[in-house]
Amino acid sequence: MKFTFRGAIAIVLVGASLLGLASCSQTGSSTGKPQIAVVISTLNNPWFVVLGDAAKKRAEELGYAATVYDSKNDPATEAATIDGIISRGFKAILFNPTDSDASIPNVRKAKAAGIPVFCIDREINTNDAATSQILSDSYAGCVKLGQYFVEQVGEKGNYAELLGIQGDNNTKNRSDGFHSVVDQFKELKCVDKQHANFDREEGAKVMSSILQADPDIVAVFCGNDAMALGAYRALLAAGKDKQVKVFGFDGADEAVKLVGERKIAATAMQFPKEMARKAAEFADQWLKEGKRYFEQKMLVGVELVTPENVSGYGDYGSKEEASK
């Protein structure tokens, strides 16, 4: 048997992740409570941190030991995490996938091991692997944003678009929803469209380069708030924050605050806490009540947040939701 350098690295990595899982899950197993894993695509974005924390909190309220794992936007890391979860005897997975296609085998593996998987926010491109998928209705949310964009920018002018991760369903759904409205106005021209991968730093960098090439744009539509915040920073640095209206998507606290200060034109609230809570409650129904039928895809409404209604939103949700 011949060991290659790559093989040795792979063994070390898998071993390390299993050890990591073992140490994480000891907290849960030591309590004697059944364990639920919360696997999040990335914890490098506050919105996803809120998603993971809300899922963990609700699972704990329902009597489980919950552990949050960071897939670091990498399907291979996610796969190793799922392997560890299966071997450690977790009872359910609340899952925010890294990739709509590459995450499918990971969900299938858990399913084959008898562990129900409840997807949150991001979907996988199949209906026969996850127990249920609780998804933001990104398309409908961006239709609303598109309508507001036309109201604010007018029916003509040049604008730019910052897209999320290439190939990701949310990237396409948000862009499609927005363009289903804006493209009906022929004098509104998208002069530059670039991927900034849902990342704040990349958003700032891409916005700076767009401003070099197209200094006369009047607006920028960003597929999430992290990119919108990055774009706003670049506009501020270039002294163009008054000229270019920024539109985001997510309902991140920082973006909502800037909408209130009229620095960002609008965002769309995705309700991460509500989605996460629902996923934990579904897992609980599976485990305690033996419920086996769940709607495969449950869409969660997205609401437009503008300076006119911003007082009704905050803390990653609506004030009405928080008061319940």
Add this chain to the structure above:
Amino acid sequence: MVALSKIVPTRRRALIIVLWLLAIAIFTWFFPLFHIVRRAEKRSQSKSSEFDARAVAEQFWTQRLLPALGQATDVSEVLSAARSDPKQVRTRFGRTVGLSRSYFLLLSGKGTVTTVDKAGVNLTIDASAPSESVILRTGPIFGSAVRDATGLLEASSFPNSRQFNDVAAELNNIVQQSVTAKLRDEVQPGQRIEFVGCAEVQNEPGDLNPIKLVPLSVKVTSRD
């Protein structure tokens, strides 16, 4: 003798090379490194595997949506409920998709055209007292009301939300081509019409006063 011993290994080497070439030939026969496919054949293969949102939308429109329009709620009933308590419209007549604070209405009614403008066709509803009006949209149609108002098409029927959303966009195109274009061009103030339409209500009571409907079916019943 020396020359002969040199010949034997050379022959063996040749035999080994031939055997290797034979093995590679057999292997590549069963596992070819590439396939040559005619361009036309490739195009037709990829087309058949692509999702045809327009075809799905047309089939849904003719075979399921239009036959279901008879289930629409009478608009005057909804207007009366909205007048007394807007909150009850959602619970009594609305359809919610998933978890959402907004809802969809599927309404039918008869009315008289009062004005035709950029926003749409304004109607005074028959049998509404006091007199109430609705707007039938004639501008660009956005969103998913056409897809979602009946509840006949669900996200779970599609492997991914992209396809589900593409169908919503195509249904809007069908409405624009087959309903709103005609409505905009042919309807005049003073005419009486029968209609079925759908709407998404996001804000109460604003979206209920007046209700702005995406027209799904319109029939002119009298021409003044």
